[in-house]
Amino acid sequence: MKLLTKTNRYYLLLTTVLFVAASALLYYGLYGALQHEVEEQLFNRQVYLQRRVQRGADLPTSPFEYQMAVSARPRRVGYADTLLLDPQEQEMVPHRQLTFPLRVQGQLVWVTLRKSLVETEDVLAVVLGVMVSVLGLLLLGVVLLNRWLGQWLWAPFRTTLEVLRNYGVQQDQVLSFPPTSTDEFAELNQALTLLSHRLVAEYEAMREFTANAAHETQTPLAIMQAQLEQMLQLPELENPVLATLVSELYGATLRLSRLHQALTLLSKIENHQFADATPVKLDQLVAEKTAQFESLAEVRHVRLRTHIHGVPALHMHPGLADSLVHNLLQNAIKHNHRGGTIDLTLTPTHLEVCNTGPMVSGDPARFFERFRKHNAASDSPGLGLSIVQQICQYYGFAARYYFEPETSLHTLRVEFTPPTTVPAPAAPPAAG
Amino acid sequence: MKLLLIEDEVALRNTLVDYLRQGGYVCEVAGNYQQALEKVKLYQYDCVVLDLTLPDGNGLNLLRELKADGSRAGVLIISARAALDDRLVGLDLGADDYLTKPFHLAELNARLRAIIRRRQFQGSHHIAFRDLLVWPEQAEVFVREQPLVLTRKEYDLLLFLLANPNRVLTKEAIAEHLCGDAVDSADSFDFIYTHLKNLRKKLQEKGADNYIRTMYGVGYKLSTE
Numbered sequence: 001m002k003l004l005t006k007t008n009r010y011y012l013l014l015t016t017v018l019f020v021a022a023s024a025l026l027y028y029g030l031y032g033a034l035q036h037e038v039e040e041q042l043f044n045r046q047v048y049l050q051r052r053v054q055r056g057a058d059l060p061t062s063p064f065e066y067q068m069a070v071s072a073r074p075r076r077v078g079y080a081d082t083l084l085l086d087p088q089e090q091e092m093v094p095h096r097q098l099t100f101p102l103r104v105q106g107q108l109v110w111v112t113l114r115k116s117l118v119e120t121e122d123v124l125a126v127v128l129g130v131m132v133s134v135l136g137l138l139l140l141g142v143v144l145l146n147r148w149l150g151q152w153l154w155a156p157f158r159t160t161l162e163v164l165r166n167y168g169v170q171q172d173q174v175l176s177f178p179p180t181s182t183d184e185f186a187e188l189n190q191a192l193t194l195l196s197h198r199l200v201a202e203y204e205a206m207r208e209f210t211a212n213a214a215h216e217t218q219t220p221l222a223i224m225q226a227q228l229e230q231m232l233q234l235p236e237l238e239n240p241v242l243a244t245l246v247s248e249l250y251g252a253t254l255r256l257s258r259l260h261q262a263l264t265l266l267s268k269i270e271n272h273q274f275a276d277a278t279p280v281k282l283d284q285l286v287a288e289k290t291a292q293f294e295s296l297a298e299v300r301h302v303r304l305r306t307h308i309h310g311v312p313a314l315h316m317h318p319g320l321a322d323s324l325v326h327n328l329l330q331n332a333i334k335h336n337h338r339g340g341t342i343d344l345t346l347t348p349t350h351l352e353v354c355n356t357g358p359m360v361s362g363d364p365a366r367f368f369e370r371f372r373k374h375n376a377a378s379d380s381p382g383l384g385l386s387i388v389q390q391i392c393q394y395y396g397f398a399a400r401y402y403f404e405p406e407t408s409l410h411t412l413r414v415e416f417t418p419p420t421t422v423p424a425p426a427a428p429p430a431a432g
Numbered sequence: 433m434k435l436l437l438i439e440d441e442v443a444l445r446n447t448l449v450d451y452l453r454q455g456g457y458v459c460e461v462a463g464n465y466q467q468a469l470e471k472v473k474l475y476q477y478d479c480v481v482l483d484l485t486l487p488d489g490n491g492l493n494l495l496r497e498l499k500a501d502g503s504r505a506g507v508l509i510i511s512a513r514a515a516l517d518d519r520l521v522g523l524d525l526g527a528d529d530y531l532t533k534p535f536h537l538a539e540l541n542a543r544l545r546a547i548i549r550r551r552q553f554q555g556s557h558h559i560a561f562r563d564l565l566v567w568p569e570q571a572e573v574f575v576r577e578q579p580l581v582l583t584r585k586e587y588d589l590l591l592f593l594l595a596n597p598n599r600v601l602t603k604e605a606i607a608e609h610l611c612g613d614a615v616d617s618a619d620s621f622d623f624i625y626t627h628l629k630n631l632r633k634k635l636q637e638k639g640a641d642n643y644i645r646t647m648y649g650v651g652y653k654l655s656t657e
């Protein structure tokens with residue numbers, strides 16, 4: 001519920017309660033006061049009559065006989081309400097009456113004095129009407145004012161929200177807000193701007209660190225590799241023992257470098273450093289990649305077939321799309337057996353790689369874990385499927401793995417729906 | 433063939449220079465952007481091997497300078513940054529090729545030769561090795577004047593060997609050259625073995641000498657003697 005609606009609700013509740021209470025108070029107060037006034041008048045008349053009778057005069061005859069009734073029989077003494085027929089208007093009219101005993105020339109009679117309450121009620125109605133309509137207008141005014149204020153006063157807040165919603169740290173930008181005259185919002189915006197400054201700085205530092213770490217590690221690796229390669233050319237290396245040693249060292253350097261590249265890629269994806277997405281033609285990419293793997297598959301006697309039933313409309317970083325298809329295919333070839341098959345299916349909603357391969361044990365969900373190897377002695381670092389999963393996560397795809405024991409078919413399926421893009425403007429190419 | 437090697441890492445630079453000189457190139461070096469800029473302004477090179485990350489400047493700017501001067505030198509970028517953007521920008525700016533560090537020396541040589549071949553001889557160039565004659569632009573191979581029919585991979589393999597005569601080529605370097613740099617080399621040794629076996633067989637059928645030597649556990653070598 002909106003903050004404004006909430007506050008308004010309480011305002012309204014309070015105003016309504018006050019409104020009802022005030023109306024009741026006003027009604028009973030006014031009614032009481034007016035009735036008191038009438039009773040006082042009746043009492044004055046009583047006193048007047050008593051004095052007049054004491055002086056020995058007779059009871060006066062009223063021109064309006066219903067205003068005074070004299071009865072020889074005893075009546076209930078005191079004030080009471082009654083309805084009397086108004087002879088002119090032919091309707092029952094409320095009256096207040098005062099009954100008291102009076103000795104007139106030695107004879108005890110009960111005198112009832114009456115006064116119409118019609119004018120009292122009229123006054124009450126007018127006063128109440130005015131008050132209630134004023135209060136009602138006030139209530140309506142408060143509601144409307146609040147609504148308008150809510151829209152106008154909270155506009156900067158909504159702008160701030162909109163800016164925040166569209167903010168991504170990889171845009172390399174500090175948040176900026178239009179100026180506002182409301183202190184609270186200005187403070188909020190200032191705090192957010194400060195926060196984004198820190199975020200951008202930290203993100204930049206992290207990105208730089210990743211880039212530097214990658215660069216700084218690749219350089220010594222490049223030196224090692226180049227020098228080992230030079231070393232292999234030495235005539236001394238005709239000695240098979242030495243040659244094997246150096247060649248194993250060389251192989252290990254290559255593995256290290258590969259591992260390093262894979263980990264750098266993973267951390268780059270995690271840091272969202274692949275913001276610029278372009279439309280990717282996956283069918284072309286698949287064709288390219290299968291061509292690249294074809295000869296390898298051929299040597300392994302693995303049949304590689306592609307079935308393209310449609311092309312998904314994807315926005316991806318081209319490098320990541322490449323890496324995704326590459327790792328899927330590589331995985332399918334690596335964990336295959338002689339005479340096996342690989343079926344790659346592409347539809348507008350998913351990409352599926354289905355390959356034969358040895359039985360695997362363990363939880364399928366764990367295959368996506370880093371350094372997860374089917375065979376511990378394998379040369380590969382076991383990062384291929386982690387990269388696949390990381391790329392899928394980055395773009396909101398779902399990566400699923402199935403295994404059918406009867407046919408020993410492994411299926412890895414990447415579901416593109418819902419089609420997602422990472423909304424971010426292209427970052428300028430980093431200078432080095 | 434005159435090369436300029438621009439690389440700031442001393443150890444790597446020395447190894448590369450040694451290697452390139454062994455390969456018959458005249459190789460000059462520059463360790464930073466300023467030096468490199470001076471040299472490219474003063475001298476003509478057939479090819480510039482350019483590291484992108486230099487202590488005092490961006491290699492891409494050097495590439496821009498070269499192109500702005502209308503230099504005829506080929507440019508091969510070597511960079512530790514595998515970032516796709518760098519690669520694209522470099523190639524867009526007119527670099528001939530791009531190698532990501534670490535790379536195989538043999539690969540560097542093969543690429544350099546390809547660049548120089550493209551730039552200097554406009555296709556009218558052949559490679560002669562003992563009884564072999566290869567016309568790279570037409571992709572034709574002759575053994576003692578008889579045409580030799582090779583598959584794409586076998587041809588690539590032969591060209592790679594020819595680019596690095598008398599050097600031990602590691603299985604890893606050959607695998608990456610044939611399958612692209614991302615193929616896990618350990619997975620593809622049997623693959624190289626198969627192709628090499630076929631290539632040897634075809635060469636022998638045409639009566640060529642057996643000059644592809646196996647270096648046990650390491651790789652292969654195209655022997656000149």
